[in-house]
Amino acid sequence: MEYLDIEGTRIPYVVDYRNVKYMRLELKPDGHLLVVMPKKSTVKPVDFIMDKKDWILRKFREINSYRELSSNGNENKLLLYGRFYDLEIKRGKYSVALFEDKIVVSAPDGRNPYVYLKNWIKKELGNELERYLSQYSSLMNVRFNRFLIKAHRSKWGSCSAKKNLNFNIKLAALPEELVEYVIIHELTHLVERKHNRHFWLRVSKYCPDYREKEKMLAKYWYIIHNNRIWNKMLEK
Numbered sequence: 444m445e446y447l448d449i450e451g452t453r454i455p456y457v458v459d460y461r462n463v464k465y466m467r468l469e470l471k472p473d474g475h476l477l478v479v480m481p482k483k484s485t486v487k488p489v490d491f492i493m494d495k496k497d498w499i500l501r502k503f504r505e506i507n508s509y510r511e512l513s514s515n516g517n518e519n520k521l522l523l524y525g526r527f528y529d530l531e532i533k534r535g536k537y538s539v540a541l542f543e544d545k546i547v548v549s550a551p552d553g554r555n556p557y558v559y560l561k562n563w564i565k566k567e568l569g570n571e572l573e574r575y576l577s578q579y580s581s582l583m584n585v586r587f588n589r590f591l592i593k594a595h596r597s598k599w600g601s602c603s604a605k606k607n608l609n610f611n612i613k614l615a616a617l618p619e620e621l622v623e624y625v626i627i628h629e630l631t632h633l634v635e636r637k638h639n640r641h642f643w644l645r646v647s648k649y650c651p652d653y654r655e656k657e658k659m660l661a662k663y664w665y666i667i668h669n670n671r672i673w674n675k676m677l678e679k
């Protein structure tokens with residue numbers, strides 16, 4: 444196994460010369476990169492890898508996030524912005540403090556700390572959405588009325604005929620790139636109601652790998668629904 448540093452990420456790779464016509468890359472589930480080269484190739488494997496570095500970095504992050512997501516114990520941690528945090532609950536004045544890998548929630552006796560945490564997350568998410576919405580609505584040249592955050596049962600977001608946007612509070616569990624995608628998706632509905640060819644064409648202008656994003660959203664949906672803390676926060 445050899446290693447290559449791509450923009451600060453250490454990528455393990457193996458070069459394999461085979462009887463093939465074209466060079467190709469495969470990212471293996473354990474996170475190493477397989478570089479298949481034609482036997483007579485004069486191209487340096489490293490040059491080929493660097494040529495595809497954006498794809499590699501994206502895939503590498505994706506695989507690592509899945510690995511983390513499926514590991515034991517994470518169902519008891521709070522998934523926030525695509526990362527898992529240990530949750531510590533204390534009694535006292537209302538407060539939330541976010542540390543490197545831990546979140547400390549404090550609520551007075553007799554008060555539900557999960558409700559407080561949910562409201563805190565909602566406010567944080569609201570700020571984030573506001574930032575992205577103003578960025579993308581001007582980039583995409585679309586206008587919306589207002590947006591709300593709700594605890595949707597089945598959707599990440601929606602767009603009404605009156606150009607009001609609704610977003611799921613569970614978006615707060617997602618990595619930023621997925622939040623951005625959901626925003627692009629809903630803003631696109633302002634001009635195209637249905638998921639037709641025109642819709643996806645428009646989406647792909649701002650998010651070329653939207654298919655990838657849809658797949659990741661499906662995984663996160665599953666994970667959030669199996670997460671004890673998210674369930675506790677959203678229980679009525």
Ligand SMILES: [Zn+2]
Pocket residue numbers: 628632638
């Ligand atoms: Zn849609």
